Amino acid sequence: MSITAPPEQQPAASPQSPAPRPQRPQSRRVGARRTLLVASLKMFYRNKHSIFWTLLLPVIILGVFALLDLGGGTTAQLGVVDEVHTAQSLKLVAQLQKSDLVSVHIGDSLAAEQSALSNGDRDAVLVITAKGDALTLNGAHSREADAARLVVDSVAAPQASPVAVTTVNNGRDQGYTDFLIPGIIALSVMQTGLFTVLYTFVHLRQRGILRRLKATPLRAADFLAAQVGTRLILAAAQTLILILIALLVFRIHIYGSVLWLLLIAVLGAAVFLALGFAISGSTGSVESAAPIANAIGLPMIVLSGVFFSRGGMPGWLHGITDVLPLTYLVDALRHVSYDGWGLLDLRTDLLGLAAWLVVSGALAVRLFRWELD
Amino acid sequence: MGYNDYASGGILGQIPYALSPHARPARGPYDRPSTRAPAGVAVSAIAPVIEVDGLRKSYGERVAVDGVSFAVQPGEVLGILGPNGAGKTTTVEILEGLRTADGGAARVAGIDVLRDPDAVKGVVGVQLQASSFFDQLSLAELLELFGALFGVAVDAHALLRRVDLEDRASSEVRRLSGGQQQRFAVAAALVNRPRILFLDEPTTGLDPQARRHMWDLIRSFREDGTTVVLTTHSMEEAELLCDRVAIMDAGRIVALDRPAALVDALLGRGFRRPAAVQREATLEDVFLDLCGHGLRDGDEHGA
Numbered sequence: 001m002s003i004t005a006p007p008e009q010q011p012a013a014s015p016q017s018p019a020p021r022p023q024r025p026q027s028r029r030v031g032a033r034r035t036l037l038v039a040s041l042k043m044f045y046r047n048k049h050s051i052f053w054t055l056l057l058p059v060i061i062l063g064v065f066a067l068l069d070l071g072g073g074t075t076a077q078l079g080v081v082d083e084v085h086t087a088q089s090l091k092l093v094a095q096l097q098k099s100d101l102v103s104v105h106i107g108d109s110l111a112a113e114q115s116a117l118s119n120g121d122r123d124a125v126l127v128i129t130a131k132g133d134a135l136t137l138n139g140a141h142s143r144e145a146d147a148a149r150l151v152v153d154s155v156a157a158p159q160a161s162p163v164a165v166t167t168v169n170n171g172r173d174q175g176y177t178d179f180l181i182p183g184i185i186a187l188s189v190m191q192t193g194l195f196t197v198l199y200t201f202v203h204l205r206q207r208g209i210l211r212r213l214k215a216t217p218l219r220a221a222d223f224l225a226a227q228v229g230t231r232l233i234l235a236a237a238q239t240l241i242l243i244l245i246a247l248l249v250f251r252i253h254i255y256g257s258v259l260w261l262l263l264i265a266v267l268g269a270a271v272f273l274a275l276g277f278a279i280s281g282s283t284g285s286v287e288s289a290a291p292i293a294n295a296i297g298l299p300m301i302v303l304s305g306v307f308f309s310r311g312g313m314p315g316w317l318h319g320i321t322d323v324l325p326l327t328y329l330v331d332a333l334r335h336v337s338y339d340g341w342g343l344l345d346l347r348t349d350l351l352g353l354a355a356w357l358v359v360s361g362a363l364a365v366r367l368f369r370w371e372l373d
Numbered sequence: 374m375g376y377n378d379y380a381s382g383g384i385l386g387q388i389p390y391a392l393s394p395h396a397r398p399a400r401g402p403y404d405r406p407s408t409r410a411p412a413g414v415a416v417s418a419i420a421p422v423i424e425v426d427g428l429r430k431s432y433g434e435r436v437a438v439d440g441v442s443f444a445v446q447p448g449e450v451l452g453i454l455g456p457n458g459a460g461k462t463t464t465v466e467i468l469e470g471l472r473t474a475d476g477g478a479a480r481v482a483g484i485d486v487l488r489d490p491d492a493v494k495g496v497v498g499v500q501l502q503a504s505s506f507f508d509q510l511s512l513a514e515l516l517e518l519f520g521a522l523f524g525v526a527v528d529a530h531a532l533l534r535r536v537d538l539e540d541r542a543s544s545e546v547r548r549l550s551g552g553q554q555q556r557f558a559v560a561a562a563l564v565n566r567p568r569i570l571f572l573d574e575p576t577t578g579l580d581p582q583a584r585r586h587m588w589d590l591i592r593s594f595r596e597d598g599t600t601v602v603l604t605t606h607s608m609e610e611a612e613l614l615c616d617r618v619a620i621m622d623a624g625r626i627v628a629l630d631r632p633a634a635l636v637d638a639l640l641g642r643g644f645r646r647p648a649a650v651q652r653e654a655t656l657e658d659v660f661l662d663l664c665g666h667g668l669r670d671g672d673e674h675g676a
Contacts, residue, residue: 212561
């Protein structure tokens with residue numbers, strides 16, 4: 001390199017004012033957040049691994065499950081309402097409970113079980129009355145309903161009265177893929193929040209990149225805000241892509257509002273981001289981040305009904321899994337997409353997610369560390 | 374720039390490193406007109422820019438900094454020497470606002486560091502040990518990002534030219550050689566045009582060519598009148614670059630003076646070097662004579 005012409009002297013370089021006039025602290029903080037946000041998106045776009053894990057992997061999982069139609073192997077959910085409580089009816093219920101093909105739910109009232117049937121939680125409902133037994137089938141789940149009918153017929157046939165069968169057809173043609181898509185969206189939102197934050201963040205700290213940022217006037221809250229903003233944008237993009245693939249490739253039916261799906265996904269992403277930051281605060285190395293992320297993530301994937309309905313779980317396990325953040329997210333997304341629920345119907349799930357956000361957000365700010373001493 | 378000029382000299386031509394014919398490029402926006410006091414002027418009359426008094430810091434049972442006191446004058450290059458674990462890095466990281474202290478007092482550029490560590494970060498420039506920069510961003514993008522963190526506009530190319538990395542402006546840090554990474558770390562330290570620079574072992578792990586290149590850079594800060602606090606393991610580096618050196622051991626400063634004065638004091642105590650070591654040139658001189666002074670940091674970590 002040869003000596004080039006002198007660059008233009010900037011006024012700031014004059015001896016009188018050697019330093020450029022600093023901006024007001026507030027505008028500097030806004031500028032820092034925005035620049036970090038743009039830089040993070042740029043880094044995400046340039047990192048082929050992160051694109052694979054956040055965008056491609058959920059699509060691959062979706063493809064595998066949808067093609068294998070693994071949902072077909074699940075047991076039929078049979079609601080039973082015993083209104084007579086005779087020796088004969090108790091024997092019938094006991095025999096049904098022995099069957100491997102149906103999972104029996106003893107209902108308190110016919111109305112409750114009918115409503116469970118209509119929102120898809122039951123494939124068939126059997127009501128035992130003094131006048132005779134009646135079986136109602138869920139027309140939308142014809143395969144499971146038929147299985148339930150076979151079981152009921154085989155158990156009840158030797159007994160006196162024949163079973164009256166009616167099919168409730170709610171007009172919906174929903175299959176396993178329709179059920180699966182909201183689960184996959186929830187899964188990938190958790191992946192983006194919990195897993196990638198944990199990995200990225202621990203990696204940045206391990207390499208001293210956060211240490212270098214700590215030596216600038218950047219505040220931890222602004223850094224977190226930019227990180228969270230980046231990942232919320234990514235979660236929304238990821239959800240939109242999955243919805244488009246679901247609609248165009250798998251031709252599913254979304255009965256609720258797509259906008260609601262997006263907003264719920266973003267709320268869920270915020271919960272898992274906060275959890276990821278909270279956990280990464282005390283995680284020293286990338287090597288220890290993996291088992292921790294798996295220890296938290298994998299049980300939730302199994303227990304929160306991502307791939308299969310939680311209907312078959314025993315009651316005590318239901319109580320625990322009801323309050324998992326992934327359960328709230330899966331349920332909210334599924335209620336919108338599969339059941340067509342509106343905002344007011346979702347209040348339990350949304351309140352659950354909001355509670356998780358408050359707790360894990362407070363933990364994230366409290367446990368945040370630029371470096372481990 | 375004419376770094377290959379060094380290669381033309383033989384052993385005898387290079388002993389006085391201080392006289393090396395290094396051509397400084399034309400002044401850019403990140404060069405500052407010299408404010409350095411002329412040689413011989415007593416600098417003690419000027420108010421110090423860094424004042425440290427009885428600084429203490431412990432990690433659990435281990436005392437890292439044990440009552441350290443010193444002052445640095447504007448434009449001075451202060452070396453902090455000492456074995457690993459002597460407390461050098463802890464001391465400078467407290468002054469940089471990165472670490473809290475347990476006791477004592479420290480003022481940097483008039484700011485009480487212990488009370489307002491965040492304010493210090495805005496006015497000093499730091500190059501840290503064991504730190505790095507984001508991957509997936511180019512050198513120019515990183516400097517612009519750091520400028521935004523300080524709330525200042527950055528001329529990334531001028532900054533990179535200042536550390537002789539302009540041709541790598543669109544590279545990522547991980548593609549740079551060790552010497553280039555250290556120079557980039559120095560460029561990042563300059564984004565807020567600091568009048569005080571903290572350089573923590575900037576030449577550790579560098580080959581002799583890259584080390585000399587870094588020395589030229591530090592020398593240029595000195596000429597610009599920037600105050601530099603330099604921690605190092607290299608006695609040669611301290612002797613060549615520093616106005617004064619503080620020697621630390623076990624968390625304390627055991628000596629603080631001009632390098633020549635420290636040597637004179639040692640000789641005054643009757644010290645004599647073993648005769649066999651007294652030679653006209655060192656192995657490093659041989660190495661540089663054979664390999665030249667030209668930088669070898671082209672693409673050793675390249676794609």
